[in-house]
Amino acid sequence: MRLLIVEDEVRLASALQRGLIAEGFSVDIVHTGPDGLHAAREGAYDVVVLDIMLPGISGYEILKQLRRARNWVPILMLTAKDGEYDEADALDLGADDYLTKPFSFVVLLARIRALLRRGRRPRPAVLTVGDLALDPAAHQVSRAGTRIELTPREFSLLEYLMRRAGETVSKADILHHVWDAHYEGDANVVEVYVGYLRRKIDAPFGRASVQTVRGAGYRLDVHDDPA
Numbered sequence: 001m002r003l004l005i006v007e008d009e010v011r012l013a014s015a016l017q018r019g020l021i022a023e024g025f026s027v028d029i030v031h032t033g034p035d036g037l038h039a040a041r042e043g044a045y046d047v048v049v050l051d052i053m054l055p056g057i058s059g060y061e062i063l064k065q066l067r068r069a070r071n072w073v074p075i076l077m078l079t080a081k082d083g084e085y086d087e088a089d090a091l092d093l094g095a096d097d098y099l100t101k102p103f104s105f106v107v108l109l110a111r112i113r114a115l116l117r118r119g120r121r122p123r124p125a126v127l128t129v130g131d132l133a134l135d136p137a138a139h140q141v142s143r144a145g146t147r148i149e150l151t152p153r154e155f156s157l158l159e160y161l162m163r164r165a166g167e168t169v170s171k172a173d174i175l176h177h178v179w180d181a182h183y184e185g186d187a188n189v190v191e192v193y194v195g196y197l198r199r200k201i202d203a204p205f206g207r208a209s210v211q212t213v214r215g216a217g218y219r220l221d222v223h224d225d226p227a
């Protein structure tokens with residue numbers, strides 16, 4: 001069984017490699033995001049152990065790109081509680097399992113063996129809220145089975161709202177996650193895009209799932225049943 005470890009902490013990666021080789025695995029290690037993406041794409045691995053914080057390309061981006069390319073190699077994410085992402089994000093994006101650092105080698109080994117037993121299986125990780133469905137890998141959105149065409153920005157906005165469905169998210173949160181941390185333009189751009197989104201996902205269906213929470217932000221209603 002061939003494993004790939006993508007981990008920039010060289011000593012940790014080497015320790016894992018030694019331990020896994022002792023358990024009879026064939027183990028390659030790479031230390032950067034770009035090398036990890038390349039190796040995971042080109043190598044025939046049975047499991048990839050993927051760290052999140054990597055130089056060059058993050059583990060999340062690698063995971064996204066692999067799944068978008070319909071590469072279903074079982075992936076075990078190594079997450080750190082840095083507040084930016086959590087385990088739910090890893091699973092939503094198509095990881096098969098996750099371990100939070102620090103972890104014990106015995107637990108890692110058990111998780112790898114479990115993934116090997118399960119093998120590759122398509123895990124499209126489609127997000128659903130009511131009759132809204134969003135497929136991050138295929139970049140498709142539908143409501144009650146009807147395809148909806150969104151621009152990339154509208155898509156990101158809806159994805160963010162769906163990942164936090166039922167919660168009130170502030171304009172600042174949305175700007176930070178959907179635009180980028182360094183965006184310095186007018187915060188009203190969020191309002192404009194929420195308007196675009198409503199015209200595509202709500203109005204044509206007689207719905208009002210994207211709600212304005214006065215003075216606080218927006219909330220995607222999880223109980224917005226068809227009238």
Ligand code: CA
Nearest residue numbers: 008051053054
């Ligand atoms: Ca790291």
